[in-house]
Amino acid sequence: MLIIAIIGGDEMKYTIIILVLLSVFFSGCTLKENNETEKKRMVRSANEEEKTVISDAETILLDKTESRINNIRLAAMAIDGIEIAHSEVFSFNDAVGERTAERGYKKAPVIVYEEREYDFGGGVCQVSSTLYQAAKGAGLEITERHEHKKEVDYTKKGEDAAVDYGTLDLKFVNNSYEQIKIRAHVYDDKVRVEIIGPPSIF
DSSP states (O other): OOOOOOSSOOHHHHHHHHHHHHHHHHHHHHHHHHHHHHHHHHHHHHHHHHOEEEEEEEEEOOOOOHHHHHHHHHHHHHHTTOEEOTTOEEEHHHHHOOOOGGGTOOEEEEEETTEEEEEETTTHHHHHHHHHHHHHHTTOEEEEOOOOSSOOSSSOTTSOOOOBTTTBOOEEEOOSSSOEEEEEEEETTEEEEEEEEOSOOO
16 A cells, blocks of 8 residues: 655645556556456467367369359358367258258259259258268267268268258267367368367367
């Protein structure tokens, strides 16, 4: 505590003292706030550094029709940034939603049994297939996955994951001990999916 006594002081002296005290007080507050801000920044930076790419997968875009690329981008955007907690189940269909014209999807080639047809959301299976490969590479527990009846051209046999809203889904459980995040991008004729998390998730 600071005690200042003024002997024979006048009003001006008291005013100066008050201003000095206020200056010291607010300087201390500002310093404290700056320290707190710096601590938060350092913690945030440390947390970001702790995250790493646990697993990643890429598939090549061979069919580059505008409608198909549109659908692939929409599906990738829908899953990009999704965080999955420990023991949480991820559903591709729940995350992406129904592929309809109202939601921006266009008609593009799809495989129905062994035939190629045109339907809304054609191409979305390339995103689910790329995600499947990344999830499997991360050691996550795959609980639902379906192969196409006809071989696809963007990945080798056995590495695909057919999806159809309401019937076929891709599901997996975050069986690690940590929260993970999905990152999905379409770039340079490729679809890329990453599983992000701490260096050691199991």
